[in-house]
Amino acid sequence: MVALVALSLFIGASPVEANQPSIYSQMDVTHPVWAQHGMVASQERLASEVGVEILRRGGNAVDAAVAVGFALAVTLPRAGNLGGGGFMVVHLADSDQDIAIDYREMAPGRAHRDMFLDEQGDAVTELSRFHGLAVGVPGTVYGLDLALSKYGTMSLKQVLAPAIALAEEGILVSADLANSLEGLKKRLGRWPSTEKVFYKAGGGLYAPGDKLVQRDLAASLKRIADGGRDGFYKGETARLIAKAVQQAGGVMTEADLANYRAVERxxxxxxxxxxxxxxxxxxxxxxxxxxxxxxxxxxxxxxxxxxxxxxxxxxxxxxxxxxxxxxxxxxxxxxxxxxxxxxxxxxxxxxxxxxxxxxxxxxxxxxxxxxxxxxxxxxxTTHYSVVDKWGNAVSNTYTLNFSYGSGLVAEGTGILLNNEMDDFSAKPGTPNGYGLIGGEANEVQPGKRPLSSxxxxxxxxxxxxxxxxxxxxxxxxxxxxxxxxxxxxxxxxxxxxxxxxxxxxxxxxxxxxxxxxxxxxxxxxxxxxxxxxxxxxxxxxxxxxxxxxxxxxxxxxxxxxxxxxxxxx
CATH class of the missing domain: 3.60.20.40 (Gamma-glutamyltranspeptidase, small (S) subunit)
Incomplete structure (x- = not known):
């Protein structure tokens, strides 16, 4: 319970309160929640509490949004992430400025148009969804750091502190998390590195109320806190991600990670x-x-x-x-x-x-x-919204693509890796995992970002x-x-x-x-x-x-x- 107590001191809630179900299980769903100074709406309660406490401590909407993004990587592993990517729209009240931050994943340098086709020229869904080739170069850490460094007011160490505490000392498994891990055990369990993180010794299931500790993820978060984005895109974390992808049959390299850039549009x-x-x-x-x-x-x-x-x-x-x-x-x-x-x-x-x-x-x-x-x-995917007392607003959506992405945790990092390469058009006219048809404008090319909804x-x-x-x-x-x-x-x-x-x-x-x-x-x-x-x-x-x-x-x-x-x- 150490992490939950530490987190409760940070966010001002007891461990019991922090594990309560959504407020909408307790009230008429047509009744909104009201606040006067700041608000966070996210898909996971602990992450929302982290964001609200950042606002309460004087942080702005961007500070809170970045803290929520890192917290969700711990508390909502099927969608919150370090190994995926997304988009952020920011409104800054003082300057009346609107910014779009694109931190979508990118195709590795050795990716090519026909990489998901068999010898007959037909698309092979396994390759674009549950294989090392499915993993695009992650953008989340770069995007969140870019937003914070340009438009936030707090340090990376400050906004990462609650996520590190949650990962290092553990969270209480919710019914939602337990159900999703049980339902996807066959897909996730095929990767020993993933089974080790999300299942008990011998492949046992976590039950609601059990404590899930993610020490490798905590270590990865600490490297980011200490080294900024280089703590993810270079050094030990980058080495371990590239190694895991290549061992799974993919082509991502440490150079691909070092070369990643989020962009403002x-x-x-x-x-x-x-x-x-x-x-x-x-x-x-x-x-x-x-x-x-x-x-x-x-x-x-x-x-x-x-x-x-x-x-x-x-x-x-x-x-x-x-x-x-x-x-x-x-x-x-x-x-x-x-x-x-x-x-x-x-x-x-x-x-x-x-x-x-x-x-x-x-x-x-x-x-x-x-x-x-x-x-x-x-x-x-998961979305969250933040508004602060000054009128700044953040709308952020990020994802691993499928639930838990490719299902692959990079050994030694605790980081789930995406399968966003499936969002490219493997073959013009062939539907992707969501039944969407794409054309040549969305074909695979090195360094390209896949189309997103x-x-x-x-x-x-x-x-x-x-x-x-x-x-x-x-x-x-x-x-x-x-x-x-x-x-x-x-x-x-x-x-x-x-x-x-x-x-x-x-x-x-x-x-x-x-x-x-x-x-x-x-x-x-x-x-x-x-x-x-x-x-x-x-x-x-x-x-x-x-x-x-x-x-x-x-x-x-x-x-x-x-x-x-x-x-x-």
Whole structure:
């Protein structure tokens, strides 16, 4: 219990309080959490508490966001990470500045277009998902350090201290963590280095309430605290990661790690009913297509149609269908391919696409091809949102790709490695692990970043942050984030209502509207009479959202996943 006691002194909570389930298991999910000074919404309660204490101690939103990112690497190992990558959107109140930090993984120097094809030229999914070749050069440590050094106020040692304590002395295993480790034992247990970290001697399972100690991970975090990003990308940690990847059949080298760079990009911007939408640019496809879809929906009286009605779902599905078709053709790493951001996000292009939508009948996806957006411009992920008392805001989404990534822990580091190389197009027209079809714009090239759906987003009202949101969910991240925005702006929902509302998804192929079980049966029948194929499937997304109101901060963690918490002070 030493680490939990030490952490409780840092975050101001007892060990018992720190292990409580999400607040949404104890209250009506449509009631938001309120705070006056600062707020953190994340998918894991201990990490949220770490972030709130950073805010309470005078840190800004970036300080808290970086502390949460490192803490989640310990407490939410299936998605929180050091061995993955992601995107961060930051709003700085004093300078009225918006920044997009791209710390997406990169392909190793020896990667090549056909690396996941067999002798017949067919894609081999095992190679891009559960093999050393699946691992892209991680970006998380570089990205978090870049954000902190440029826009934070605290030292790396300060924001890493709680994560180190949690890893070194142990966390109490939650029911959520125990269930996920049990469910993926076959995949994770194939790697001895992973089994040693996440299972007991002899392969035994951790039960809820057991203590999980991650001393190798603590040592890796200490090297970062002492050496900054070089403590990860050079020296002992880099050597061990490269060795593990190569032993698993991959091609990553220590030089690939030393050469990694996160970059700052200009966010994509759009307007929707008087609100400004600021989101992540390519190699994220999320921001571009959220704005593209909002541009189409703005022509329609969504509020009059009503939330969850067959008519509103029809229009959302039809806009999604067209946006995802464009995604397959045009989106990729802007450092390697021309992405027509201006064309895709233009109102004129949205109006053109709208002309092809029948208000009463579904358009078969076979009749939809990528459009012509000119001109060109020269699932297991986790999202968290942070707002501080000065009006700074951070929206951050990062990932290992699949749950626990490739499943491989680099021996001696405690670090789970991603399988983000599956997000490239292994072969044009071949779906990836989320069923998304890609083209040549997203083919594998050395040093290239794979296309992503991660969509950290900040909605501005009168020039100030109003809604900070995002979600995990693979291909469904974009549609989930879109619906939270529409629920708040069009349907006048509070942030908790917008979070709990039923969700739908259409991604061009497969040609179906995916809906949650809460959909009204009458609505489903009406959609089917319009020609839609409607598939009822498990819940989608895990949004972590904060609204800034005149009364204070109002936040909500998604009730769809256990253990999430929105906390403030």
């Amino acid at each position: 200009q966010p994509v911007r759009g307007e929707y009913r008087g609100y400004e939408v600021i989101s992540m640019p390519p190699p994220s496809s999320g921001g571009v297509h959220i704005i593209q879809m909002l541009n189409m929906l703005e022509h329609k009286p969504m509020a009059e149609m009503g939330a969850g009605s067959a008519q509103s779902i029809h229009w959302m599905a039809e806009t999604m269908r067209r946006a995802y078709a464009d995604r397959s053709e045009y989106l990729g790493d802007p450092d390697f391919t021309k992405v027509p951001v201006a064309g895709l996000t233009s109102r004129a292009y949205a109006a053109k696409l709208l002309k092809g939508i029948d208000p009463s009948h579904a358009t078969p996806s076979s009749n939809i091809k990528p459009g012509n957006p000119v001109p060109y411009e020269s699932d297991q 991660m969509s950290p987003t900040i909605v501005m009202k009168a020039g100030k942050p109003y809604l900070v949101t995002g979600s995990p969910g693979g291909s469904r991240i974009i549609s989930t984030t879109l619906q939270v925005i529409v629920n708040v702006i069009d349907h006048d929902m509070n942030v908790a209502e917008a979070t709990a509302a039923s969700r739908i998804h259409h991604q061009w192929y497969p040609d179906e509207i995916r809906v949650e079980k809460s959909i009204n049966p009458d609505t489903k029948r009406l959609l089917e009479t319009m020609g839609h194929k409607v598939s009822v499937k498990p819940s989608m997304g895990s949004t972590q959202s904060i609204m800034v109101t005149e009364e204070g901060l109002m936040g909500a963690s998604d009730p769809r996943r256990m253990g999430a918490a929105t906390l403030g002070y």
